Amino acid sequence: MKLASCEEMPSIRKFFHLKNNDLTTVTWAQNVYNNRFFQGALEENVMMMEGSVTLEQRRHDPKNPIPTMYISTRKGKKIRKALGMTLQHLLEMVVDAKSVGVKLNFNQITVFKESIKVLQAMRKEWDQRVLIVYPGCAPCSLCLPPCLAGRQKPSHLTGGIRGAKEVRGEEGDTSGRVTLSCHHPYINKLSDSRAERERESSVLGSQPVRLGVDRRVQCVDQRVQCVDLRVQCVDLRVQCVDRCLCIAGHRSVSCAGQIKFPLWLNADTDDMEDKDIDKFLSLCTHNFPKATISIGMLHKGQKFGSEIGYDAKLVTQMKDTLTRNNDATFGKPERRIRSSS
Structure with a gap:
């Protein structure tokens, strides 16, 4: 019961x-x-x-x-x-x-x-965002908390951007992490280049993320165009080098x-x-x-x-x-x- x-x-x-x-x-x-x-x-x-x-x-x-x-x-x-x-x-x-x-x-x-x-x-309290991959972008995978990954619709990839230290896998997953990927037409970008961040902020009104600091994402208007971006996700313990990472959604999800x-x-x-x-x-x-x-x-x-x-x-x-x-x-x-x- x-x-x-x-x-x-x-x-x-x-x-x-x-x-x-x-x-x-x-x-x-x-x-x-x-x-x-x-x-x-x-x-x-x-x-x-x-x-x-x-x-x-x-x-x-x-x-x-x-x-x-x-x-x-x-x-x-x-x-x-x-x-x-x-x-x-x-x-x-x-x-x-x-x-x-x-x-x-x-x-x-x-x-x-x-x-x-x-x-x-x-x-x-994790600051969660809906993470998606735009069709045509290189596929991207992230380590996600299963408490969220297992409850979302197939069209959404949900997870925290602060790291995977407290992540555990679903039943049968002995790797200690959950890897998912999906597609969605609305995107925002994640950047590690200061100059590129400033340029993008002026164009899109976004607040991209800088590795090593706060990884919460300021979502912008979902009607932005997909721009290829290479990002190195070191803290997430996954190999995302030279892959396009796209982020979308105004809905914040928490497993607090x-x-x-x-x-x-x-x-x-x-x-x-x-x-x-x-x-x-x-x-x-x-x-x-x-x-x-x-x-x-x-x-x-x-x-x-x-x-x-x-x-x-x-x-x-x-x-x-x-x-x-x-x-x-x-x-x-x-x-x-x-x-x-």
């Missing part, structure tokens, strides 16, 4: 249309860290996917670790991490599913800081705000210092004010003082922590045994 929302980071209540706003009816899948677990949860019509995030170090680029889903496995007295899909891949699958939300667990502030980059990239599902950010605070917990809450409220936020009861070095439930000290600690960071929706943790009143 598709529950796609137009609202960014909708609440669990709104997204799933819960009867009487009863959150106890929400179904969960825990330790979702690979494709098999995710697909299995979808088949069971689970509402919320929960998984833990860590950083995977890459040998060829150790300075830029990748936020990756994992599950802890125990072998004797040793606890090991089994790594799965990347956080970005999980979020993309949630976007495609259109029927689930996600809860992400972080046990280190450094992991959360790196994950913010991935989450923010999902929200990034892809986090249109419930997002829950949780800090496993058992090994986190107080300052890191405050930093986590501060980063959450600053970057994701619409997300649900939660933290654990225990801080680093603490243990439960009672087998019955939370003692007064822990409850007061939680209250004080949330009071210092009270700008968002919080979830309170509950032990499986009952809490003391």
Whole structure:
């Protein structure tokens, strides 16, 4: 069942249309860290996917670790991490599913800081234009975000001109990019020559693009004539040297705000210092004010003082922590045994 929302980071209540706003009816899948677990949860019509995030170090680029889903496995007295899909891949699958939300667990502030980059990239607003190739011009191909390329009519080629760093392919495409081409009679031009840009601007009233700077295109009257233009698309990672690139259309398309599902950010605070917990809450409220936020009861070095439930000290600690960071929706943790009143 598709529950796609137009609202960014909708609440669990709104997204799933819960009867009487009863959150106890929400179904969960825990330790979702690979494709098999995710697909299995979808088949069971689970509402919320929960998984833990860590950083995977890459040998060829150790300075830029990748936020990756994992599950802890125990072998004797040793606890090991089994790594799965990347956080970005999980979020993309949630976007495609259109029927689930996600809860992400972080046990280190450094992991959360790196994950913010991935989450923010999902929200990034791309300035898109309708890209076309005029009949008679040399064919041109570009790497395009599939979220747009797969939804346009055959007569349109849609994509961003800012690069292909966040591009992923459609099903079956292992190249990591989508290549399309098409034809349309209305064109504008893309130039890298300053003199040519100035001349064209005076004639066409256009604002051509300069490589290495802002690649947004100022569309002009569509009744302009096609002019052959050679352009080198280095940043797009495709070989477009000595090809004619034509651009047309007044319609701007955006794939911004892809986090249109419930997002829950949780800090496993058992090994986190107080300052890191405050930093986590501060980063959450600053970057994701619409997300649900939660933290654990225990801080680093603490243990439960009672087998019955939370003692007064822990409850007061939680209250004080949330009071210092009270700008968002919080979830309170509950032990499986009952809490003391």
